[in-house]
Amino acid sequence: MTANLHLWLIPLLPLLGAAINGVLGKRFSRQLVSAVGLAGSGSAFLYALWVAAQYSAIKAAMPIVETLAPWIQAGSFRADFNFQLDQLSFLMLLIVTGVGFLIHVYSVGYMWDEGGYYRFFAYLNLFLFFMLMLILAGNYLLMFIGWEGVGLASYLLIGFYFTKDSAANAGKKAFIVNRIGDFGFLIALFLLIQHFGTLDYAALATKVSQLGVEAGWGVLSIIGVLLMVGAAGKSAQIPLYVWLPDAMEGPTPVSALIHAATMVTAGVYMVSRSHVIFDRAPQALMVVAVIGCATAFFAATIGICQTDIKKVLAYSTVSQLGYMFLGCGVAAYSAGVFHLMTHAFFKGLLFLAAGSVIHSLGGEQDMRRMGGLRKEIPWTFWTMTAGTFAIAGFPFFAGYYSKDMILWKASQQSMILFGFGLLTAFITSFYMFRLWFMTFFGERAPVEAGHGHDDHGHGTGHAHESGWFMLLPLIVLAVLSVIGGWMVGGGDGFEKFLTPVFGAPAEVAEAAGSLSEGAVSAMATVAFLLGFGLAWFLYVRRKRIPAQIAENLGGLYSAVLNKYWVDEIYAAVIVNPMVAISRSVLWRGVDQKIIDATLDDAAAGANQLSDEVRKMQSGNIRSYAAWVTAGAVVVIGYMMWMGAAR
């Protein structure tokens, strides 16, 4: 048995930071707030590194479960405050604290001039606390606390500029859409308790692994699908993805940390964590794969036409998350988690770099008013280039390894999934290079007079490079985006690392018609080159063509531009009827006519009764005397009558 690692300390460190900044931060100077915020996240990262340094010593003992205290005990059901460290949570721990710390550093530079500086760092640390609870929890119930907590932190941070209506609404939308997903998650937990009587990962794994693979729709399949509903809410998958693009109302570091690198990947983590269940529920796995694949493709097509730099990245995130679910859905959990890790690097980087671009232009987010920034902000340009090549799948960059691995695993399962995945890879490459070319190449459109809707009001004059607090995280993440793939030994090395968690990968016989890994890599590289070439052709060489295409396609173009009207459809089918019913039935009917009316009438009745009764209290002593006498007469009369009757 190895020494106690005191895993519970890891989430506690950022919580302390959040508490100090949240309670006292208002009186602190900005320097002190930054120091506390960085200490909260940095110490968690250092602790994670300390744990990592002992990896070879504790490897054999994994999964390590440390029980801090009993929590709930009801009948035969029991849930503890226990923390579990195995290869999967170990990996997540490093990603979350590492990327989290880098983004904290970046935020010091990015948020320096914003109001509510202490609030921002308190929320950011709070988020880190809940996220660490989520990944270190040793049972589903504790995970659920983290799960809800990151939702709360996300809500607070999306609505950080709460005086802006759109930001406040986006926060609410994220929270409510997540609620729908959480409902599915909760039902899944109830079913787990009902059928297995425990939520503990280890105990559950023992019980579930005694069951065979379900042929049809058994209880495990239903639990799996419900878990996927929860994951779809948190990780922005069809049909619950609508909140993520709106979440870009939050400050850019938030988009990078919560809505790209860590929180939205919680669903992938949860599905991987539940692999024991999914392994025995092929139907549920199929649902996961189809949802992932559809989301990847669907969101990528929307990304083509967006003009807001952060919106492009948001849809790209949705699409990449779809990839991860596609990986999990073909039972290649390590591929999904691999992509989760590389995505945390390059998408975190892309968002931070986009933030740097936005910052350098004084708040401008529209790519049509960018251009030619290559020379003006070289550091941002080069780091963003690394991120763009990584996500697009340039050979030997991080995204290349993980995407290839998912595609290859998908090709063994179904050629349709593979085809859509490959198509998505091409679209990804296209829209990312479109962003890249529009932002950094060509000429900047002159600032039009009378257009001043950007929030900071500097206009788009000369762009200025960001400070070192912002550039350092960019550089670190850029390096990771480049080498993050082969650093861990590519897909195979990664898979080997996670084998203790997911079990050995099934040996696939090279059947006729199935593709070899090399062939998949070649095809993915071709997809990358095609996307790059097309973007170059349309946005550098023949700049007028996109407009012509848009004109010729007409309806299709406006469908994509308007995100297939999904928000409008949701509004018409779900939101508006719900509001109407709430207003006419629940508010005017149930609330006002039944609940309020009952109370009102009871109160009015008591009032009327008292009006009558209070007349007895006239203040006239002789009338009181008469009442006393009358009472005495009645009592005496009663007693005499009773006595006579006896």
Add this chain to the structure above:
Amino acid sequence: MVPISYYLGLSAALFISGVAGFLLKRNIITIFMSIELMLNAVNLSFVAFAAQLHNLNGQVFVFFVMVVAAAEAAVGLAIIIAVYRTRNTLNVDQVDLLKL
């Protein structure tokens, strides 16, 4: 020996006249005296029963009643003086501010 019914009849007569005065009179002092009358009517029946039953409890109780009555008289008269000073009247029908 006077039969006990005589005492009880006298006691009842005194008590009823006390009640009547209590209800009908308007002067606070008269009302106060009516209350004393009722107390003494009860005292009379206590003493009568004590003599009849050869039990001293009734007589002891009378002393308690007299003590309470004396204390009540002291407090009550003080209140009456205070009322008269502030309102310049002893008519209870005009002292009716204590109401909602």
